[in-house]
Amino acid sequence: MNFIRKIVKSIAKEDEDFYNELKKLLNFSPKKIDIYKKAFTHRSLKLIDKEGNPVNYERLEFLGDAMLGSIIASYLYKKVPNGTEGYLTQMRSKIVSREHLNELGKDLNLIKFVKSNIAKENIGDNIYGNIFESLVGAIYLDKGYNYCKKFIYEKVISPYVDIAKLEGKITSYKGLIIEWCQKQKKQYLFDTYEDSGNENIKHFSVKISIDGVMVAKGRATSKKKAEEQASKRVYFALQKEITNS
């Protein structure tokens, strides 16, 4: 195989890998792959398109931020029918806070898609939230509002958004589960261990068992987060028993 053919083949392989990983992340088949590539391109690459416009994720970030804001707004509107305008505004700010979006971007391990001329660890923590937003913008351009909404429900709302916790009514699900087990004289076990697999960022897994039965699992970028996630799942699994106790 000559040199050019080797390069062409390796590009095709890279594209195929990108497509497959993206599809797994999105839970649908992306169409306009170039938009997703743009969503992960850092401006340090100084790419421009044939019209002379810069190709990087910054404009998509603007678009994704707006889409995210409207989808979270409509979720909150329906979810909290007695929330005032001020309450809804405040809850939305918490959900789309830079800190929260950075966490999300990290948990989804979006950084592995990023193309940059600067070492990724030197770009700063906001890159995680920024590329989460640019990905949302890309989904909107590729597939429209409803796919965008579905993605945000699957990746943001369902695993992360918890009105009671955001309101400060529940500060720790782990604490709540432990307290409940102690009251009910149940044995509980948090089996927490490092589980990074072949990812760049450390991950932890946890299995929570109650009276010797595994009730829920969690996995995240810190022990604390993994345990909270799993505890929240235990909470929802046993909600009836817990709230009636």
Next chain:
Amino acid sequence: MNFIRKIVKSIAKEDEDFYNELKKLLNFSPKKIDIYKKAFTHRSLKLIDKEGNPVNYERLEFLGDAMLGSIIASYLYKKVPNGTEGYLTQMRSKIVSREHLNELGKDLNLIKFVKSNIAKENIGDNIYGNIFESLVGAIYLDKGYNYCKKFIYEKVISPYVDIAKLEGKITSYKGLIIEWCQKQKKQYLFDTYEDSGNENIKHFSVKISIDGVMVAKGRATSKKKAEEQASKRVYFALQKEITNS
């Protein structure tokens, strides 16, 4: 006809009028009429629904604001392919400014739908923009994102949004038209007159003729606005000739 039947008939007539006027405004058939009624209900009426939640436009305003923001964002993203994130953010702020939305609400004469316990003229100028937003929120809940988008294109973007003007490149279309006519030695006439019809708020109409031929009309709540609107139409009608001169 007895008393009760008279009342029932008069309520039915009011509902029918509301539906018909709303349909004219929206350019489509609204389905969930109660949502639109809510969009025009001021909190001074102190209405609550059967779940005990307040019925007024404030929550819908939150929702509509978010929808408007995302629709304007996607419009700007596509319209200005070389605009940076900062530029897009700034342009959007101008378009959705309180001042701009109040103007819009006034021009659409939305105030006629408002139900309030306070005299409408005492609610303050922001009511105009607020109910414009709550109407957008109601459209979203009734018919979904695409109807919302269509409404905003028809009522906001197409008649009001003008990138060149927002950028400050064109400060007055009237000035531009007059200057061009003078250079080209053309006769121009702005025929401006009060034209409120049976509306509560004063309206003005204008017809602009060039060399004795009527080129465009405008109608708005002030002479200046009507003239700008009509001048802008002249500009777009004669754009080729004007920009080539």
